Amino acid sequence: MAHPDPMPSAVAARRHAAGMYYAVLLSAEERPLALVERWPRGTWRLYLFDDRSWRMQMIDLKPHGTGMLLAHRSIRWQFSGEREHSSGTWDVQETTTVSADGQVEVRSESGGPRGASAEPPHAGTSGPFPAPVEDFLCPVPEFGDWQVFVPLLAQQGHEPATTVVLNDVSVDEGSGPLRATEIEQLFSPGECDSLEGPAVVEPVDAGLLRITSGRLVISDPGWIDEDPRAVAVPPGEFPVTLSLVRTARQTGVAAARVTFLDVPPREWEMVLRPDEDLGLLREGQFYGVGVDTGTAAFLDATGTVPEDRLDEDVFMALDSESVFSVELPGTESEPNVIAFRAGRGDGDYPVWIGRTDDGQVGCVVVDFLLRSADGGE
Known part of the structure; x- marks a missing residue:
């Protein structure tokens, strides 16, 4: 929540227009809900947080033929405790991939990331099976239009209010680029x-x-x-x-x-x-x-x-x-x-x-x- 060097929204807006990287933190009552990363070539990544402020899910979105964004990959993690979460040692990792035509495949692994556990990981895969591709689409946001991502917060158990109000946190603009002095x-x-x-x-x-x-x-x-x-x-x-x-x-x-x-x-x-x-x-x-x-x-x-x-x-x-x-x-x-x-x-x-x-x-x-x-x- 306390980034050491936050970026003014005016700078982020120019990076958005130039197709460059930046990130936005969505929070409520001093609690992080989602970290939205803008990547080049029109792609996005979301990290979702639970009520403990643990990062529990990652969603990758890419442009779809409909002109919207397709959540083509989602990874969820389960941790047995706080120590395991801080070290990135998950008990279960579930990866869902979605094709452009709505074919869904789910892969589940247990045993923690490679090298984190003495026990070999166990994996299982289901699918592919068809699903309405509309269920995995969201609009491409203009800069500041972060409410398009609010429905995705429900995947971590957050219940969006009827009316969502987004407030931009003020950040010191600083003195700007390096200047030539004498x-x-x-x-x-x-x-x-x-x-x-x-x-x-x-x-x-x-x-x-x-x-x-x-x-x-x-x-x-x-x-x-x-x-x-x-x-x-x-x-x-x-x-x-x-x-x-x-x-x-x-x-x-x-x-x-x-x-x-x-x-x-x-x-x-x-x-x-x-x-x-x-x-x-x-x-x-x-x-x-x-x-x-x-x-x-x-x-x-x-x-x-x-x-x-x-x-x-x-x-x-x-x-x-x-x-x-x-x-x-x-x-x-x-x-x-x-x-x-x-x-x-x-x-x-x-x-x-x-x-x-x-x-x-x-x-x-x-x-x-x-x-x-x-x-x-």
Whole structure:
């Protein structure tokens, strides 16, 4: 009943519209009745609770040819006591499956889940036998239309009232997605605080990046996917700068920047793919570039990194403690690639566009979250 990080209904509604996961708890008088999970591809799962607040049944629903949802699988459990319930050691598990045309099959097992009992489980099956498929259908809910699931609560002995009133519990919306705060300070030389204590920021030149297609890609050079994180920029050659953070123990790349216009940005925006929605993000969350090789890179959208050059020319070269970036040159007419260490290594990192007063792309920055301008994470 007390989830440590509940989701605001506005965020859940946007996830619903996007076909993404979320869950809804239906309760009455501080007692859980059902947990409704929305899954992709129009499928749903319900967990039903009894009067002891024990989770006793699971129902899987999928789209049916009638336009409704079919409860195609239901699993009930019986437990001998509270200790068995908390450990998931059931005495009996009954699984009912229903086909799209109403053929029902029931399988009953006793003896607990595999490995939970020294005794071998016993199983029996009945069916298939025909049944009206309408008995297993329910409407597809719009967001907030949870009363469509109320009739299913009767399967755990709950008796719905004549009138069902649903009240949405208020949840703090939080401060929203991660915001770019004083990104310019990541490249200001001098003393700073870092996650490892006192540090010194040192901006270093990483070379000129050649853009020919008008699209800058930010990616792990070992995993350039078909839909990379990209930004529309002018063609040409542009300086790349790394922000090194030196502590008493080590030196890391805190951020990397490509500068297109030598003008201070007026505002910052997160680099998004077309299918990404800031409204789905919660406090401090972000969409970012994924790193699996400890390395990130700037490159033209038409640029490639030959697999046979990755180990020797990128990964082995960056393995040296004194080397933080490498360039894979192209010809005079072809784009190059500038790769660099990615902060603390593998993970996801936000990418920001710095726009000028007239909305042009002044720079693009990937922040590896080693520090912030105020010393925070």
